[in-house]
Amino acid sequence: MRKTEKQEDTEMLSVEHVSKVFELGHQREIRAVEDLFFNMCHGECVMVVGESGCGKSTLVRMISGIEMPTSGKILFNGKNVPDLRGEELRQYRRQVQMVFQDSAHVISPRMTIGEFLRELWICFEHKSRREADEVVRYSIQRVGLDQSYLKRRPHQLSGGELQRICVARAIALHPQLLICDEATSALDVSVQKQILDLIREHVEESGCSVLFICHDLALAESFGDRIAVMYRGRIVEWLNGNHLKREALHPYTRLLLDSVFSIHDEPDKPIPFLPEEGGRSGLDQNKNGRDGTLESMGCAFCARCEKADEECRKKRPELNMVSPGHFVACLKIETQR
């Protein structure tokens, strides 16, 4: 998705020094997100990729206000999200909508689809039931389903149809930011395309921004204006949308790309070796056993990296610019510091 020329590069979201630590009890903790920086402009589509457990969902749950950061700021149009209260918080919830992977769990099994969609209008727009029903009829038509679906309950719909309903609800109030947390991962490719087309169509009409989490690198490359690659709670590389395969430099991004199977691959194509670290990707740490500062931990990827040396084990790399729009956190890559 590419921004239209009309859309200016004004910053909408800025995540600054954000960390999230989950206390597990018995003095154990997980640092799901670590001193992370992230930004998005109005009308932009940003894709976040990275292996399971690297903190993608935690990041978007903090952005949407579901989870509070342990430290740092999340600024949406200049206001810190964790500080929002009352009407400002209500407006924020309206402006930032989410679509999750598992829509079956989002809709109460007792509700009809009509009730699920209507609730939004009554809650945010104070519409009467009759007025709400009118807009709901439009919403469902917009995502290509007929009126008969409004009387059904969630178990009477397929996964793809349910996901259309969730998209219909998420875009109904024209949010400024639509967050999709693996919204298409559980769907077969044809339904996946329908949902992506729906989102794309809405973005083109409304100019809303999209923050999309996925594991699919080809999707990230084709759909995003920018791509953030996350590893162990941090962003290790930022790239412009269609430059992923061609220009990725971080050893972790390259490893991810090499791990992708293609239909053209030989059946006995070797899978790149991904040596594991201790604990949950090394993030599950014992408070007493941890050896102090972040700097002393060095690069988070060094235990799995072929290029790592003593410097990598000692010094944590910051994101530095390689070329306009391309930033890498790796000490072994020459950047414009």
Ligand SMILES: Nc1ncnc2c1ncn2[C@@H]1O[C@H](COP(=O)(O)OP(=O)(O)OP(=O)(O)O)[C@@H](O)[C@H]1O
């Ligand atoms: N509420 C919680 N309490 C304790 N630990 C949590 C909580 N939420 C997430 N975590 C842990 O934080 C880490 C990051 O989880 P997160 O769901 O953000 O990863 P992810 O990158 O979205 O993974 P996936 O792609 O598999 O969804 C994981 O180790 C997870 O177990």
